[in-house]
Amino acid sequence: MWVSSNKLLSSRKYVKHVSFIRLYAVSTLAHLNFALSNPIEELQTIDTHEKNLVTNHFVEKDKVKVVETLKYLRKDPVLAFSFFNQLKENGFCLDPHAYAAIVRILCYWGWDRKLDSLLLELIRKERDLDFKIMNLFEALAEGFESECSNILVRVSDALVKVYVTVGMFDEAIDVLFQTKCRGFVPHILSCNFLLNQLIERGKIDVAVNIYRQMKAFGLSPNDYTYTIAIKAFCRKGSLDEAVDVFREMEECRVTPNAFAYTTYIEGLCLHGRSDLGFEVLQAWITAKIPIDLFAFTVVIHGFCNEMKMKEAENILHDMEKQGFAPDVYMYGALISRFCMVGNLFKALALHDEMVSKGIKTNCVIVSSILLGLSHMGMASEVANQFKEFKEMGIFLDKACYNVVMDALCKLGKVEEAVALLVEMKGKQMVPDIINYTTLIGGYCLKGKVFDAWNLFEEMKKNGHKPDVITYNVLAGGLSRNGLAQEALNLLNDMETQGVKPNTVTHNMIIEGLCIAGKVDDAETFFDNLEEKCLESYSGMVSGYCEADHTKEAFDLFIRLAKQGFLVKKASYIKLLQNLCMEGDNEKALLLLDTMLGMDVNPTKIMYSKVIDALCWAGEMKKAQRVFDVLVNTSVTPDLITYTMMINGYCRVNRMREACHLLGDMKSRGIKPDVITYTVLIDNCSKANWKMSHSRPDGMESEGNKMDPLVFWSEMKDMDIKPDVVCYTVLIDKHCKTNNIQEAIMLFDEMIDRGLEPDTVTYTALLSGHCNVGDVEKAEVLIDEMIHKEIQPDAHTMSVLQRSVLKARKVHFRQ
Numbered sequence: 001m002w003v004s005s006n007k008l009l010s011s012r013k014y015v016k017h018v019s020f021i022r023l024y025a026v027s028t029l030a031h032l033n034f035a036l037s038n039p040i041e042e043l044q045t046i047d048t049h050e051k052n053l054v055t056n057h058f059v060e061k062d063k064v065k066v067v068e069t070l071k072y073l074r075k076d077p078v079l080a081f082s083f084f085n086q087l088k089e090n091g092f093c094l095d096p097h098a099y100a101a102i103v104r105i106l107c108y109w110g111w112d113r114k115l116d117s118l119l120l121e122l123i124r125k126e127r128d129l130d131f132k133i134m135n136l137f138e139a140l141a142e143g144f145e146s147e148c149s150n151i152l153v154r155v156s157d158a159l160v161k162v163y164v165t166v167g168m169f170d171e172a173i174d175v176l177f178q179t180k181c182r183g184f185v186p187h188i189l190s191c192n193f194l195l196n197q198l199i200e201r202g203k204i205d206v207a208v209n210i211y212r213q214m215k216a217f218g219l220s221p222n223d224y225t226y227t228i229a230i231k232a233f234c235r236k237g238s239l240d241e242a243v244d245v246f247r248e249m250e251e252c253r254v255t256p257n258a259f260a261y262t263t264y265i266e267g268l269c270l271h272g273r274s275d276l277g278f279e280v281l282q283a284w285i286t287a288k289i290p291i292d293l294f295a296f297t298v299v300i301h302g303f304c305n306e307m308k309m310k311e312a313e314n315i316l317h318d319m320e321k322q323g324f325a326p327d328v329y330m331y332g333a334l335i336s337r338f339c340m341v342g343n344l345f346k347a348l349a350l351h352d353e354m355v356s357k358g359i360k361t362n363c364v365i366v367s368s369i370l371l372g373l374s375h376m377g378m379a380s381e382v383a384n385q386f387k388e389f390k391e392m393g394i395f396l397d398k399a400c401y402n403v404v405m406d407a408l409c410k411l412g413k414v415e416e417a418v419a420l421l422v423e424m425k426g427k428q429m430v431p432d433i434i435n436y437t438t439l440i441g442g443y444c445l446k447g448k449v450f451d452a453w454n455l456f457e458e459m460k461k462n463g464h465k466p467d468v469i470t471y472n473v474l475a476g477g478l479s480r481n482g483l484a485q486e487a488l489n490l491l492n493d494m495e496t497q498g499v500k501p502n503t504v505t506h507n508m509i510i511e512g513l514c515i516a517g518k519v520d521d522a523e524t525f526f527d528n529l530e531e532k533c534l535e536s537y538s539g540m541v542s543g544y545c546e547a548d549h550t551k552e553a554f555d556l557f558i559r560l561a562k563q564g565f566l567v568k569k570a571s572y573i574k575l576l577q578n579l580c581m582e583g584d585n586e587k588a589l590l591l592l593d594t595m596l597g598m599d600v601n602p603t604k605i606m607y608s609k610v611i612d613a614l615c616w617a618g619e620m621k622k623a624q625r626v627f628d629v630l631v632n633t634s635v636t637p638d639l640i641t642y643t644m645m646i647n648g649y650c651r652v653n654r655m656r657e658a659c660h661l662l663g664d665m666k667s668r669g670i671k672p673d674v675i676t677y678t679v680l681i682d683n684c685s686k687a688n689w690k691m692s693h694s695r696p697d698g699m700e701s702e703g704n705k706m707d708p709l710v711f712w713s714e715m716k717d718m719d720i721k722p723d724v725v726c727y728t729v730l731i732d733k734h735c736k737t738n739n740i741q742e743a744i745m746l747f748d749e750m751i752d753r754g755l756e757p758d759t760v761t762y763t764a765l766l767s768g769h770c771n772v773g774d775v776e777k778a779e780v781l782i783d784e785m786i787h788k789e790i791q792p793d794a795h796t797m798s799v800l801q802r803s804v805l806k807a808r809k810v811h812f813r814q
Helices: 011-031 039-045 055-060 063-075 077-088 096-109 112-124 135-142 145-165 167-181 186-202 203-211 223-236 238-253 258-270 276-287 294-305 309-322 328-340 343-358 363-375 380-391 398-409 416-424 433-446 450-460 468-480 486-495 501-517 519-526 534-546 550-562 569-580 587-599 606-616 620-632 639-651 655-669 672-695 708-717 724-736 741-751 759-771 775-787 793-811
Strands: none
Touching: 063 077, 063 096, 077 096, 096 112, 096 135, 096 145, 112 145, 112 258, 112 486, 135 145, 135 167, 145 167, 145 186, 145 223, 145 569, 186 203, 203 223, 203 309, 223 238, 223 258, 258 276, 258 294, 258 486, 276 309, 276 672, 294 309, 294 328, 309 328, 328 343, 328 363, 343 468, 363 380, 363 398, 363 468, 363 606, 398 416, 398 433, 416 433, 433 468, 468 486, 468 501, 486 501, 486 519, 501 519, 501 606, 519 534, 534 550, 534 569, 550 569, 550 587, 569 587, 569 606, 587 606, 587 620, 606 620, 606 639, 620 639, 639 672, 655 672, 672 708, 672 724, 708 724, 724 741, 724 759, 741 759, 759 775
16 A cells, blocks of 8 residues: 555544445446546546546545545546546645655556646745645655655656756756655656756856766666766866766776767867867778767867867868768858858859759758858849749748848849748748848838838737837937927837837937938937936947048047047047048147047047048158057057058158068068058059159159069069059069060060969050050050950050150151
8 A cells, every 4th residue: 555544543543434435436436427438638628627536535535535536546547647637637735745646646547748737836826835845755755665655756856857858957956856855766767857057048157067976876877877067077168077977988898879979079170179189080981980970060169269260161072981971061161261251252153063962952041152252342133043942942031031122222223122022921931020121221221211100010010029229220320211290200200118218219319300400400319318327428429420520520529638538539530531521631630539539549540541541642751650569569450550651761762661561461460462562562663663753853852762663572482473453563564664575575474374464554554665655555455455355545545646656756756
């Protein structure tokens, strides 16, 4: 028996009690007409009044009778479970013994799902119970000893699983300790489930501690347990301890599975050691250790995350030689990363290669390609590529549609974007808030704010609650189109919908009104803000800049700086850009000095903008001062900044300083590019030409002369490929010095390298032929340009006309 009758009733009372249960249960069952073969169907057909007859009697009896009835109904689990549920529905207060009785029945019949459901119900209403869940174990322990242990293990396993499922990890761990205290051992699968979920929820240290105490619980880890431990140590970065687990497996004669090996390799890759991860992978393959395909995926992902794209691509192509076929996930990782770094050519080539091998692409890869094109500003190509993918029959999800919608909106084709929304609906794809927000933004950019508002209302009607981003987009659109009052009304609508406007909202309105030319409204809105923060001031500075009120923006910046406040760097960049574009270099320098005086390091972009403006203005002393400040801040100037400075010195004919910067650039490990050398070659040629024509005797000053061919030779030594512009500059140099044969040789070399001469190149060579009076070859060049559909410009025709006149004069003299 499960409950000792001596503890509950006297023998005499017990006989009477059992007789009553048997008589009442049998007569009630008979009354309920349980004569059909399927008890579940029978219960469903019972009249509710009849169904409650059994439970109504026990509401007034003690809890012992409930337990005894459940015991009697053990062989009929359907009726027992129905009886138990009826008691609960009628408000009967069930104690741990009643729950223990039904738990025994569920365990006996293997109804694991109902057991989980029952325990989950207990957990959720434990606060309202008269007992704790752990009291259930005490009640269960009062059964037969042979049966008790098995039931306790099953219940503890189920309880651990349920606690973990609802995120109550502390309680799940308590169950493990309780089982040890009661002298039985839980199943290893439950412990594995707990450990794995702890790791996935980021509770790695807790998982490691439990793993280390498992043997104290009397548990013997299996191969999956060890694999989970390896994962935990790898996530922590304790890679040496992960190796120790492999040693422990060897000592315990447990063979690691493929997932264990892959997990360790993944740990190496996650911590920036993909090179080592690949070495381990190769070593294990050589040792004939079973490795699954996912290990290669992990290493490829690792190299991609470390931006080692060449290594990742090599693995993709080399693994086939080892008998492993790349899959869509490997190609997807590479394609996605190439898209992120802007190498769309490589991404599309890999995609074509993947498809040619019969590997089907998916919407994740497609969205990566479309996003890459979008980030490169290739909106038209996004639309074209989307169309091609659609014609290929590839499933395109909402993310893909959103990218192309955004591209079409940027192209001003809002109606086409809206047509895609209708197309989505036709494909049973429910547009989300992101899709709607994109289209609302598109309408706003087009100035169709009423259409944007209608779409906003449609979104709400379809059950999508606008978030702060949607409101910000619409507020900005209303403001940019001069609808100040409507923008303010939208703020009120936000408040009523429980969405709080943030500084981005306020700045969108401020900048939008400024763009619309309503600077006064923007100032009024700004002044009326109850709480102003630095972001708000930044918005006002940016707004002034958008409205070309650079003076007001600068004055506000200076006023804030005197009070010790600094706005966002994005506002500084915008202000600097305006000052530099307007040629107000003094204020630009003052802006930089003010920032430095307040211990705020300007960004490299800010330095570059000021340096560029000063170089174009020919103020090289000031440009050099800013450049020196940049160097002294331990920020190495980049290639673009060096090239700006070199070009600036070249333009004021200070070639020595330009060459000195070239040397400094190389010493810092920055490799000059074709643009840097083109600047030097071009300005060298011009400087030498000016010097030779400025001296009365026509002689060049050897001290100031710089030979552009030196730079040309240096380019080739550094394996820097000249482009069309670079060739054109040198061809022009040779033509101006009447070295027409050298110019022709360079022209032919350029064509041999697959570079197409442009109008400027032909004009330079044309001028050279004209200078030596070779009009026939000049006319041949013109014919060649026309044949290649290269349209001669006004300068080209002017050169030809001058040469013809010159040739005629020579002819007349003769």
